[in-house]
Amino acid sequence: MAKVTNSFTTYDATADREDLSNFIYNIDPSDTPLMSMIGRRNVSNVTFDWQVESLPAVDTTAQVEGFELARTASTATTRESNMAQILKIDATVTGTQESANAAGKGNGEMAHQMAIASKALKRNVEKVISSAQAKNAGNATTARTTAGLECWIQSNKSRGTGGGDGNAAHTTAPTDGTQRALTETILKAVIKTCYTSGAEPSVLMVGPTNKQTVSGFTGRSSAQQTIAADAIQASVAIYASDFGELKVVPSRWVRDRSAMLIDPEFAATSFYRPFQRKPIADIGDAKTEMMIVEFGLECRNEAAMGLIADLTT
Secondary structure (H helix, E strand, O other): OOOOOOOOOOOOOOOOOOOOOOOOOOOOOOHHHHHHOOEEEOOOOEEEEEEEEEOOOOOOOOOOOOOOOOOOOOEEEEEEEEEEEEEEEEEEEEEHHOOOOOOOOOOOOOHHHHHHHHHHHHHHHHHHHOOOOOOOOOOOOOOOOOOOHHHHOOOOOOOOOOOEEEOOOOOOOOOOOOOOOOHHHHHHHHHHHHHHHOOOOOOOOOHHHHHHHHOHHHHHHOOOOOOOOOOOOOOEEEEEOOOOEEEEEEEOOOOOOOOOEOHHHEEEEEEEEEEEEEEHHHHHHHEEEEEEEEEEEEEEHHHEEEEEEEOOO
């Protein structure tokens, strides 16, 4: 159907006001599952320490009546340490833009940029503490780095062919081996190793690929569940092992080739300087602000954790 003759249309108009939503939509992930589940503490030095101890070895030797005591050496603690690492994000906004009435940014452009920076910085911390990064004390020209959780776990683990732990000081990263598929057999073997050593992990943290692999374990074939007629249940949130339940938690930030069994009680994010917003001296007609954090991972006892490395991605 043709339009009415000489009717004025939006194609002819030059003065229609724009319609720009006051909402800004961002789907970039900013979740921090590991940092949210483990502890937090403040430290007073860029090198921070804690102590680890073990019970004496099991001794079932029977003693004769009236025995004379042979004194046993006391069990000493082991001192562990990690480094605090610095991360930052900054933004610079001109005076003109800060004065503008920007849609969806009611408190100004800089406030919006710092809100985005805060989420991004927390995500970056999560990536570091979940990683296999090694510890580095740094110097005047080399930045300090904190050893990530995967670098710490050495007692209860399964690695592919050629894979290996880092050194005992955690100043070298683990060596990646030949990748292999995650199977329930491998998972059960590591859970058993954890139990035998006294560990009681409650979380299985995996990347997206292996979260789907866990959901496909054949152990589900005999499970009974009630679901709606128009729904398909294809995921596993709890893995009930012979030695306790594991909450299966997906993470975008762990290496997809690694699955970690975690006891949140035995890890913490340690902050030398917590998240801070710092103004930087202006240069001309522009304003700079920075979000900064100085932090490290405290793995309170790596034997409380488990690791399945070198998985197919």
